Amino acid sequence: MTPNDNPFARDHDLCSDHCGEHPTVWDLPHVPLGLKREWLRLETRRQFLGKGVQALGWAGLATLLGRNGVAQAAESAMATRPALVPNFAPKAKRAIYLFMAGSPSQFETWDYKPMLYDMVDKDLPESVRGGQVLTGMTASQARFPIAPSIYKFAQHGKAGHWVSELFPHTAKVVDELCILKSLHTEAINHEPAILQITTGNMFPGRPSLGSWLSYGLGAINEELPTFVVMTSKMPHRTNVQALSNRLWSSGFLSPEHAAVALRAGSDPVLHLNNPKGIDGDVRRAMISGVNDLNRQLFERVGDPEINARIHQYEMAFRMQTSVPELTDFSNEPASTWDLYGPKAKEPGTYAYNCLMARRLAERGVRFTQIFLRSWDQHSNLPKNIRLMAEESDQPTYALLTDLKRRGLLDDTLVIWGGEFGRTCYSQGTLTAENYGRDHHPRCFSMWMAGGGIKPGTTFGETDDFSYNIVKDPVHIRDLHATILHLFGLDHNRLSVKFGGLDSRLTGVLPAQVIDAILA
């Protein structure tokens, strides 16, 4: 495929916006005429993509201008900017990604391995390990004693999925899930692994999944961000991994596609609230005066950016009403609190964030990513994974149930998972009550639900030790290709020129949409 077949291709270089003039090869010697014609076709298209106009984050300003009837002749090019359209019919309109940072063990969650009970404290056979390089944290261990899950499994739902007793609530909706047991990655440490699964690349500086969706599909609701990130309070603090803005950055895409971090508490968007002593009426008078002068400036100078500024301030004023409405849970019915549990009333908890995610989904936020840290159980796994499961099980179940009963689950994709798997052998001493698990990149489990996913299914298999994949491996780029597919985007065509390549979320190695899990 040539770049010119790509309806999404736009030119970028590092950290640039896509606002200005674009290069032309028209006057270059030695360029075949056919290629020049392709360029001309693209140039024409680019003129519709808003020459000389700055991008307005959070929102298609074009639509706003049209709606408010204030578009000036000078900015008509921007006003006619067409909405970006998917490559094919989407199944998902929005997604909620429940990111379990630190990586939950597959053994205590979704990958039931009964054979391990026959091998308790025996050494991991060398044939299974296959000479794999281990992390510095266990490479020097004298032995690798096999540690089966201390938590029991039972079959649930029509499909009879094996679910760990740590997730009694999620077990009730297991028929909604598609459990993937054969994810794999190259990264064995958190930072590269978490970057790879959030941005498709182990190196920082790439756009995150949510940014690609924002770039490819744009906003549903212009008064809210397209991509929202929330971090959650942790029920315990052992081996906590750092997060960073690079996990939700827009990389080489325009910064308007980066996530907006929604903060817990009364100022959910940074500096949203007026300072004490300034009420709504004063703010209204202040903005009216500012925009009056800005309008006069526009008459003198004629720069369409001034109109963008006027609408920037009007939108900010509207958001001062719409965002508090979003974060005001007082009109939630009693059934909400029964469903999500009492912790949902405490800002910043995982339960609160799950409820917020549903409210964001209702209001048309394209991509919401909730981070819950502290799943990195190198030691004291039985105790700490229970704390994490207790914190997250009911809210996760509540979110799925709530989306379903509101008819949102059909076009909302829910994704649950961490950045890699964990070892079947114990890190540190194995006792009857206690053990730990090291990082393991060769296989891990995730689940997806709603949004065009075939419910009540599993995909992929691991060996008896959940050490190697024996059937249907899913690389992270396959996962990304599938997610984009559900949104109606072809991962091969959603690309941007960067670093001399048509850069894509899925990179240069082949990636496959997992057809078997599509509804």
Place this chain on the structure above:
Amino acid sequence: MKLYLNGKPAEVEVRLDTLGPKDSIRTDAATHVGRRDDFNPMRETRFQDVRIYRRALAADEVARLPFEDLAAEIVARQPDPRKWTTDAKFVAADRFYLGEKDAETISLASAVAAHDTAFEALTRDGPASLIAIEKTTPAYSDILKRGDYYARLERVEPGVPRFLSNWPAGAPRNRRGLAEWLLSAEQPLMARVSVNRIWQEVFGRGLVESAGDLGVMGDRPSHPELLDWLAVEFRESGWDVKKFYRLLVTSATYRQSASATAAQLAKDPGNKLLGRGPRYRMDGEMLRDSALAAAGLLVEKIGGPSVKPYQPPGIWEEVAMPESNTKTYVPDKGEGLYRRSVYTFWKRASPPASLETFDATSREVVCTRRARTNTPLQAFVTMNDPQWVEAARKLGERALQAGGRMEQRLEFLARATLARPLTPREGAALVKSAEAFRTKYAADPAAAAALLAVGESKPDPALAPAEVAQWTLVASQFLNLDEFLTK
């Protein structure tokens, strides 16, 4: 329990004491010093030496505490050397030999204090930084077959792309040689790229728009002859950067009006042909500095360690590891709040939030051309960030201090922020909102007091709070005008 700090009794404030006369403080839990809770900044303190004694110390023992003297402690425990343990004998002999007999140790030890003083002088204005020096052996790299570091092919030396120009004859194959090559007259890129960057900064876009790529994948220059002329001019001036800026900002092209007719906008919306003056929203750092300067708050001190201006609590905590040394953001007091933005502390995992809103990058990857977006979040910063509210308050005070009637005060603000007089229509619009603010704050002293409390600087007590509140809002209007935010 008694506490001593550097050999002197420390003042103690007892917050909690439920210990009965027969209770014990013996416990299996670890004792954390400075860790009442996870958010206590004292957590980050590192202690060189903490000692806990089970007995009360005599006054002379306390006085000796700051001076570590293991030999003295050994003697104190057991005066008779014949009864010392092997370890104790070793320590005593070791201290005696190194401290009294070994000339080299004695001379080195006596130099420590002088070195400490020198190091302190060097690092007084900021932490010491790593520098690069040439290795004594030539640098090389191996070509790896398909990237496999076990499969080494040919060994390669430092070099430059041959199609540009050759390595200068006789120059060493190191950074010195590279510098000579970069500045050689045969090599056109250094000058072209440099002048294009400066042009981009001054005019808002480069003559080659892809400022980070002047190769075949980059954009074509809009004015190739001009680019070459500027490059030669810059090189022949002896790479005089200041002179080059002067050349650009005094040019007829730069001094054109930014006003555009509809016809101009239709033909050249991006001003690629330079038919009008540059006009673009300034970067976040420039905006913050401009607001502080207009308010008279800017501290123009040069150099020194990074500073931490206002930032709402919780932003670092949300992403940091509990053991991180940049886990808790504690804003500075005093001048650290008002230094130029170039001195703002940068945590790459969580860059300064208000600057990031204006497209400042995390500084994790190189940026040759910063994006320029326009979002409602930016309006929240310039209207509600305490830095900006305080700047508006001090700017409003300046207008009041300047005296005169409302019209003269508005003129003062116009000159301080826009560097031009107001038109009558603009003045009328501003008077209208200023009257609204006056009505509000005359009737609501509590609101005025609350607004005056934003920011660390104290309001001028000679001014009436209601008036300061009113003029804070008027000044804030000026700081939020497109004309103020735009170059």
